[in-house]
Amino acid sequence: MSELETISMHVITSAEEICAVVLAAKSSGQSVGFVPTMGALHEGHLSLVDASLAECDLTVVSIFVNPTQFSPEEDLEKYPRPLQRDLQLLTERGCEIVFVPTAAEMYPEGVESTVEVGSVASPFEGASRPHHFQGVATVVSKLFQVVPADRAYFGRKDYQQALVVVQLIEDFNLPITMRVCPIVREPDGLAMSSRNTYLRPEQRQQASALWQSLRIAEQAHAAGETDVAAIKKKMMQHLNSAGIENVDYIAFVTDGTVQEVETVAGPTVVAIAARLGKSRLIDNHTIG
């Protein structure tokens, strides 16, 4: 902990301790906001922190690279963990309490239980990443007990993840209110993501084609096109022309669901996942 001592912030590693801090705040009438993260913070995360700070008396950020939401072949080992920088960013933003548990604190020996949230977790990210949402739902279930906040803040970039957490909250009667905050983008439109750091310079340039393809969908719809197949074709042409061949999915779903539509007839989320080299990027945009 010596490297952290220069930062004026409460860094708590014990589940019992963070729980006591949150309960004490609530007992004294304070509202508590919670921003669960895997660290490697960017302006997307920090916008969630800002939203919580604006709405709640106390804001708790957790930094935990949750192993159970990674598949064996995924990037758990190389996932960035710039802890000191993260704490510095949170301090500058005015967040005073950060929960940084070890894997052993979150998953003591003998832990085996898991949560399945059902059909909302099946398609798209759930299909591409088996067990991913089981890992997300399980760790979020645990974090919501350990940090019994009034409100939780998630980013809309992970659209399906937000739906999974909403389903979890509703199905298990969890006493927390979900806030889903807008996507924060780089100047060229690329959605901010901790995984963007994996991109080599030429891939980083290509990556903006994801956002461009979502804008193409928006513009096509604004020009009167409602046929999803036709819009997808335009998007795919653009992605291919930018050198992105490995598209996991382009999906048009009714906003707030994972229900695919064939015609844009109301608020519709266009979601996309593509691979650039070893990196996998996702993005989405609401049209209609």
Add this chain to the structure above:
Amino acid sequence: MSELETISMHVITSAEEICAVVLAAKSSGQSVGFVPTMGALHEGHLSLVDASLAECDLTVVSIFVNPTQFSPEEDLEKYPRPLQRDLQLLTERGCEIVFVPTAAEMYPEGVESTVEVGSVASPFEGASRPHHFQGVATVVSKLFQVVPADRAYFGRKDYQQALVVVQLIEDFNLPITMRVCPIVREPDGLAMSSRNTYLRPEQRQQASALWQSLRIAEQAHAAGETDVAAIKKKMMQHLNSAGIENVDYIAFVTDGTVQEVETVAGPTVVAIAARLGKSRLIDNHTIG
């Protein structure tokens, strides 16, 4: 609700309302005990109520025949639901707050999430009743959110169920303390169970052989026998001689686990399940 109005007791059917009542009690410094039941109350349940009343300022009993813990071929439809009698018994015992949700209150349309607790749920009851413990763990997870009590009271007759709930509490960091209370027996030793009412008179007589077989195990061990196979043989002989042929399992496990042993070398739970006609009875006893 008119039939309930003669009973001086708070019968609450809304999850939101019971949660508010419990939180208000806790805010005012009261400790809260929770006894989740499926109704058809007997002295076993009432001993849990007594334990909670003795230890907690406020006791909440829930009565909910949870559909998700029954298999399609099981006795959900015919499970006894003597609600008025249950409320009368609770009133006499001094319990003032009963939560009686409908299935729609606990499982609104769209609910899909489930909890799996892992290996503790696999053998014995888990093997005989697929999905049973998934249903138990899921409804207990929900009930613990809706009734955020300090302590939960379960009976030791459902030994493996108690282990499942302990695992659930530990794995999901649930802020509740588990109390497992002793088995309550009829004068002839039959463990009290709401399902005993299914037994026809001759089956009811036979049923005491379960307890007798557990006593035989205890006595054999007291006389120096430690070999589990030898003790099981004596138990089975007794059960067969009483006309009980359909034994699901006799298991010797280290107390507090579902780990089977071949030799009694310390505190050991002897668990038994058998079918008498259409009824399935379980019991257990600790020896060693």
